[in-house]
Amino acid sequence: MPGKLKVKIVAGRHLPVMDRASDLTDAFVEVKFGNTTFKTDVYLKSLNPQWNSEWFKFEVDDEDLQDEPLQITVLDHDTYSANDAIGKVYIDIDPLLYSEAATVISGWFPIYDTIHGIRGEINVVVKVDLFNDLNRFRQSSCGVKFFCTTSIPKCYRAVIIHGFVEELVVNEDPEYQWIDRIRTPRASNEARQRLISLMSGELQRKIGLKVLEMRGNAVVGYLQCFDLEGESGLVVRAIGTACTLDKLSSPAAFLPACNSPSKEMKEIPFNEDPNPNTHSSGPSTPLKNQTYSFSPSKSYSRQSSSSDTDLSLTPKTAPYPQGPRIYLCPSSPSLSCGSLHLKKSCLLLSESSLIPHHSSLVSPVLRKSVSFSEELFLAASGMGSGSAGKEGGPFKALLRQQTQSALEQREFPFFTLTAFPPGFLVHVGGVVSARSVKLLDRIHNPDEPETRDAWWAEIRQEIKSHAKALGCHAVVGYSESTSICEEVCILSASGTAAVLNPRFLQDGTVEGCLEQRLEENLPTRCGFCHIPYDELNMPFPAHLTYCYNCRKQKVPDVLFTTIDLPTDATVIGKGCLIQARLCRLKKKAQAEANATAISNLLPFMEYEVHTQLMNKLKLKGMNALFGLRIQITVGENMLMGLASATGVYLAALPTPGGIQIAGKTPNDGSYEQHISHMQKKINDTIAKNKELYEISPPEISEEIIGSPIPEPRQRSRLLRSQSESSDEVTELDLSHGKKDAFVLEIDDTDAMEDVHSLLTDVPPPSGFYSCNTEIMPGINNWTSEIQMFTSVRVIRLSSLNLTNQALNKNFNDLCENLLKSLYFKLRSMIPCCLCHVNFTVSLPEDELIQVTVTAVAITFDKNQALQTTKTHVEKSLQRASTDNEELLQFPLELCSDSLSSHPLPPAKEHLESASSNSGIPAAQRDRCSSWIELIKLKAQTIRRGSIKTTVTVEKASPVGDGNFRNRSAPPCANSTVGVVKMTPLSFIPGAKITKYLGIINMFFIRETTSLREEGGVSGFLHAFIAEVFAMVRAHVAALGGNAVVSYIMKQCVFMENPNKNQAQCLINVSGDAVVFVRESDLEVVSTQQPTANCQSSCTEGEVTT
């Protein structure tokens, strides 16, 4: 009996007129929690009723407290007929369940009806009394804090970062139940809203349990998504990073307490690894790699089975896991052949070495697909990253292996975080991603979501092995997504392979000398750019040079990542938003044929997207991408690819070369002229962009750079097989001169189109900048004005004669026009920057393309912006060094008991035993591989097992309980309905977040049967989104907060039927409710609080960089 929920209904206002005769309403309220319902009295004849009810008390399990939403229904009393519902309010009481968050929910909530929208407001007060019961076997996880923010929340310090947590729950979608045929749309919508609310509560509780099991007390970077699978059900899934957080304002006394109990935190033995070469590349032939991919396809067994099925075991236990592979597993190999031709014809990027190189290989089919996969890999990972130079190499490799094996054993080496304390990231390998095409099947038993679990497990394994191939032991900036069309579903996961600071991994228990060497090598501000893998064993060909900053270590020429720019990185000039957009037509097909077709298209899409990104990056004169997010959307008759990232010029990386255009028919004079004309245009654009983004790297003479490099420079685009990579490959030098130029071969009209489209991207008007990361590199003086917005556009394609080119153009125009509109609308904020620009593409119908953009415009001070980057860098460096000492003392909880005694071998054992324990019959494996799947690029996870297994682990963790009863904090000023700011960023410029009140996670459905009357589709959706914002703000205000940070609109599913005058929309949003204080108001406060120093410097770091 651990909780008492108390609810009081105070008053209503602006109620709709329910009685036409009197123009008034006789309103009363039903308060429901679980199966208990209370009612207020009827307040007769008023649009502003004052119920002032007693306290309704619900005595409930804390499990229910976490799962169930409080449901408040406002009704109009009718003596003779049934009472009419006015609307409902769902209140998630989770924020009341942990300490430090809100203590009371009190305020005006919009009364929402799924048919009529907001109809007045109701004033409600909610409180929870929790009772302690520490020894109880826990099903609940009250006390675990959740944050959407993908960095350590501002007023906390990470004591331990435990690692990846994931969970998913499935259910039948009420919309597709038989009963839906006989109930009203309203009832159906409400059933859905309620179910999803329940499911996300359950999901959160289960994740919380996992966190408690890991002895954490919080989840950071919590990302919850819904998959509306239609007939086959409803999936709610979430990922996050478990942490032990310590509130900064409280003295650090808590720290040892948290460290000591972690017995598991045994030091990783750092002695010589008996088997250092486990994942270094032995000579492997592409052919061998390919044998895994072409595993025989079998019938599609649709039965779900043990969720522990590890589908990707085969490649992992392979002796050569490092090769970039692409798993083309279509039912018939001939398909991959066919796709090859396609690839060649649309290949923009032409390496003259491509063909000759391949001809040396044996099997034409396999050979080509392998080389292709390397291309993809290369493009995706953006030339990977650097490792130690000559001296540091072997040592680092060793170290890496050890930490890596530690991570493999004990941890899911995935982190959903995108921003880290300085020094945390040692090296960044590059982007790793994996995709898989699945056929959806009805979920027969909601309690056994194993199929979905297995799907994700498979992908995470893939990611993991890809990261390993990049010489990285962890994946940061990790995220997962799906795209569903009818019964086909594309699962995607991506992240950035990285090497994390070993200091955090073992907490200072290593042999002294090793540690010292480490310290020497410890990254300066350019460290994260250095390649993490052995230069002689590069997983893919890359063009390495010595770091332009320290001149000691190797760096790649281009770096792609999914994370935010590290605060200590040196950037020259400003950054900009770079997008690659792509459409591919696809034949309409059913089920397996459809999935096969999609699988075949995917690699080409990925490839082209990456080529486009690379071209655009070079066109901007930049050399690194941050916050890369590639979205592939599947529709009935097309696939869309949209990649967004923020391009920057990293001082540590070499100056990017230009783009050269090569004509195919050099004889033709006029053609030649045309080519040279284009070339000139491109060169001009590059020059212009450099000026625009203030990219003026200090001139470094080639000699200085060139001389210390002993071996000849390698061409960036060498396509070597793995076996060759250990040789000094000098014979394939494709230099076009000193600078490496990116060659575009124009061999047909398609290529021409592509070059043209490169040049059509218009830069934002002056005074405007845009990026999709948290902060704009090169701008560090934000002023306090922010404007968060959502913009949605849907275009209808003319169905006649659609070609890929026309489609591409339409899509490109759509995105460009959308951006132009944003610039125009926000012109009054100039100078300003659009931050965290988040594009989402969906294909609701055959000829419809929907693009949803959410971003925040932040003003900045132009004059201060002119301050030199140098001083800024110095400042941030200083900060970094101090912060290093103060803030970064959290070890990763990595090592296991078993690991400490057996450093590496257990890795295999574990995997093997996992496969044998889970008892996957061979047939099942076949089934798995026969899922039409295409998994690409790298990264990883060790899954902890399905829901079933984790839930039954009998391990009560006291960590959470100790905390969550300390609820004595005075209630903060609440329920004055003031301004509530919303931002997708984790901070508010010019302000300090003083308190996190809890996660906001809301799901709404809106439907109309009078579309025209509500202003058509635009009017309908405009009103709905405004209402969603209003409801989010109201909930935050009721919690006592004044802002939502890390706000995200995860889903906006819009369906219309203009002929029936109907439309429906589903929106899912989430974020962190916070209290912030303006920095100007803060000074008084901070002097009273000596411990706040640390805090504010941290905030400042975020704000100013």
Added chain:
Amino acid sequence: MTSELDIFVGNTTLIDEDVYRLWLDGYSVTDAVALRVRSGILEQTGATAAVLQSDTMDHYRTFHMLERLLHAPPKLLHQLIFQIPPSRQALLIERYYAFDEAFVREVLGKKLSKGTKKDLDDISTKTGITLKSCRRQFDNFKRVFKVVEEMRGSLVDNIQQHFLLSDRLARDYAAIVFFANNRFETGKKKLQYLSFGDFAFCAELMIQNWTLGAVGEAPTVPDSQMDDMDMDLDKEFLQDLKELKVLVADKDLLDLHKSLVCTALRGKLGVFSEMEANFKNLSRGLVNVAAKLTHNKDVRDLFVDLVEKFVEPCRSDHWPLSDVRFFLNQYSASVHSLDGFRHQTLWDRYMGTLRGCLLRLYHD
């Protein structure tokens, strides 16, 4: 490629003042876009016409949604759907309730009924104000009228409280409501030279002095709750005004009055002789206006009468405004010296207001 749906929603609702004005002025989206293009905004911002179109549509949609709230401005303040800074809210309300001089002159003093609404077509044609804008302004008048009609207390305060208008605009609305309630004729040709400001000035004076509310805290008729304190003229006062007739009916009194005025003004007035010649006519005119006010019909013609009986005669004799002031001051003051006249307070209540009105009405 056609755009099916195109929206922009900000956490803080974006309000473009220029577009708001175009919307209030009743322009269609197409016209508004054309007007914006003509303003040179494309050149300033480098935007395209398509962008402008989409932007305009967005704003129009927002305004359309806001309009419902603007009908009851306190709702705009308390609603949760649109987050708008207070200064912007004030601007939205103030602009929404602002009206065109040309339009208000057309409907001032008319009954705010369906019948008048039907005439809006003609008014629109006549004034060049779009019909949509005319409707909005008319509906605003009517809405304010309906809300404050039944209310007691200060008219201006009531309007300000329920519509959150600025002091100046609230006073204008008070005048409009007052005129509509008393149906003063303002449309006659000879009144065309008068501006809304002139009438509003008079209305304010009349509200302050001639209504029930003007009498003081305790209304003279405590139970007549049907009488609106500020909107209806004080009936008793109007009845009493008949008593003033003695000033012109009693020949001695009239002569005495005239001689008092003439003595005082001799040498001070440029138009002394004209004044002297016209004194009896003018005085008769002013006093008869007062005596007639018992009839509703004559109340409606108040301004016509004032112009006919006083403004026009003076104007035809080319009285300068300063002379009119001297005359009226002396004319009202001299009555106090008339021993036989017993209605000094009544006279002051009447003449104090009338003098102010006449001075305001006296111009070309």
